[in-house]
Amino acid sequence: MSLTIDVALLPPNALIDTGVFIRFLGHQPNESITPLCKAFCDAMIDNQRPLYVAAPTIAEVTRYTGNRLPRTRGLVVVPFDDRAAELLGLNMPMAKIHETSSASGLSRTYLKYDAMIAACALRAKAMALVALDGDHTTMAGAIGIKVTRPELYEKKQLLLPGTT
Amino acid sequence: MAWTTRFTPQRSSRDRSKVCYIHPVAREELTLDRRVVLELDGPGVFPETVDAALVLELAAAFFALVQGNAVEDAAPIALRGIEILDKCVAIAVPVDAIELVLPYTEAARLQLIGEQEPPRGLTTIAERGRSALRRLPEDHTAKIITGTWTRALSLPKPRDVQPLDSILSIRAVPLRIGGINPLARFRSEFEPEPFTLSVTESLARKLGPYLYKEVDIEAKVGRSADGTIERGRLEEFEPVEGGDPRPAWRAWFESVGGNEWEPHRH
Numbered sequence: 549m550s551l552t553i554d555v556a557l558l559p560p561n562a563l564i565d566t567g568v569f570i571r572f573l574g575h576q577p578n579e580s581i582t583p584l585c586k587a588f589c590d591a592m593i594d595n596q597r598p599l600y601v602a603a604p605t606i607a608e609v610t611r612y613t614g615n616r617l618p619r620t621r622g623l624v625v626v627p628f629d630d631r632a633a634e635l636l637g638l639n640m641p642m643a644k645i646h647e648t649s650s651a652s653g654l655s656r657t658y659l660k661y662d663a664m665i666a667a668c669a670l671r672a673k674a675m676a677l678v679a680l681d682g683d684h685t686t687m688a689g690a691i692g693i694k695v696t697r698p699e700l701y702e703k704k705q706l707l708l709p710g711t712t
Numbered sequence: 713m714a715w716t717t718r719f720t721p722q723r724s725s726r727d728r729s730k731v732c733y734i735h736p737v738a739r740e741e742l743t744l745d746r747r748v749v750l751e752l753d754g755p756g757v758f759p760e761t762v763d764a765a766l767v768l769e770l771a772a773a774f775f776a777l778v779q780g781n782a783v784e785d786a787a788p789i790a791l792r793g794i795e796i797l798d799k800c801v802a803i804a805v806p807v808d809a810i811e812l813v814l815p816y817t818e819a820a821r822l823q824l825i826g827e828q829e830p831p832r833g834l835t836t837i838a839e840r841g842r843s844a845l846r847r848l849p850e851d852h853t854a855k856i857i858t859g860t861w862t863r864a865l866s867l868p869k870p871r872d873v874q875p876l877d878s879i880l881s882i883r884a885v886p887l888r889i890g891g892i893n894p895l896a897r898f899r900s901e902f903e904p905e906p907f908t909l910s911v912t913e914s915l916a917r918k919l920g921p922y923l924y925k926e927v928d929i930e931a932k933v934g935r936s937a938d939g940t941i942e943r944g945r946l947e948e949f950e951p952v953e954g955g956d957p958r959p960a961w962r963a964w965f966e967s968v969g970g971n972e973w974e975p976h977r978h
Contacts, residue, residue: 566973570965570970570973573961573962573965573970574962574965574966574971575965575970575971575973590958593956593957593958598901608973609965609968609970609973610968610969610970611968611969611970611972611973612968612969613968614964614966614967614968614969615960615963615964615967615968616964617964618953618957618960618961618964619928619950619951619952619953620952620953620954620955620957620960620961621926621952621953621954621955621957622956622957623957623961624883626902627880627881627882627902629878629879629880629881629882630877630878630935631939634939671902672901672902673901
């Protein structure tokens with residue numbers, strides 16, 4: 549399969565989860581999914597479609613003091629502010645998070661981060677939350693956010709007749 | 713008989729121009745007194761009995777602000793000499809060109825009452841003067857007299873300001889900036905409706921070049937029951953860089969140790 553993005557499939561804007569964000573910026577270069585994460589983000593930027601990053605993702609990624617957070621077009625940090633908190637509380641109460649934790653075996657702390665990221669997607673009215681973790685499908689999907697993987701936007705080459 | 717004339721003070725680099733009207737006076741009486749006067753009036757206000765520390769603190773702040781504003785504009789004004797006038801309590805400083813100093817006395821007045829940002833380095837002095845104003849007894853009045861121009865020196869009545877609820881930190885586009893009490897109107901993808909924030913004059917001037925351009929703002933806001941911003945105050949902003957965002961973000965990611973990230977799912 550060719551690793552190019554079908555621009556026609558790109559959402560008008562998208563919030564990328566931590567997994568896509570770090571691969572876009574150069575982490576895990578040898579993973580098979582990394583080129584696609586980069587290609588998706590590059591295509592969004594090159595086609596002037598805003599990419600959103602949740603503030604909790606910035607918190608997850610930051611290890612120590614470095615450069616100031618960039619203020620650039622194309623990549624926008626979405627705050628987890630009072631509005632995001634209200635949206636989260638109304639749409640994904642803690643009881644639901646605990647339920648998901650019990651069912652999936654994932655820690656509540658981990659899921660709370662995902663929930664906050666989903667709330668940021670809601671806050672930003674993101675048309676898609678592009679994620680690698682399946683948990684987002686449960687969490688964000690439950691509050692009406694379209695959750696997709698980068699593969700969805702890959703341009704699919706048609707096979708030649710007679711080939712498999 | 714009476715006539716009025718209008719002074720348009722020199723436009724300063726801080727664009728604090730104000731149009732000041734001389735009160736109607738008979739022509740034969742219209743001699744411009746060459747003094748800037750801070751006058752305190754009220755029952756029992758005399759030089760022999762007035763609260764010296766309070767008056768001197770107010771006067772020191774006022775004249776320091778006049779001089780400071782003039783220095784910032786490189787205006788050739790030096791406040792030298794002092795007179796205590798036999799007029800309630802009035803402290804006067806002679807000046808050579810009263811029309812030159814007029815805009816600076818008005819600026820100092822506005823800075824004392826908190827309606828204009830003072831020049832850099834004079835914030836504390838302005839605050840001390842404002843504190844002295846607050847401590848004036850209720851039946852005392854203060855005024856500034858510059859030649860034949862007079863203005864009351866009194867703190868504005870507190871508005872019915874509701875507390876601000878939360879801190880907002882979002883990307884927005886300024887649509888309109890200005891007003892006597894400066895306001896800035898914004899729209900943002902993150903808010904359903906455009907919203908208006910109060911802003912200091914200096915922040916308004918900094919924001920001006922970014923009209924209709926994206927900026928990242930930090931504000932304290934209060935919301936209505938439907939969640940829209942109904943009031944607020946801009947605290948600061950940062951311009952958004954154009955061009956390719958990727959180099960800056962990759963550099964940031966490396967600088968904060970992003971490459972050391974590891975998932976912790978359990």
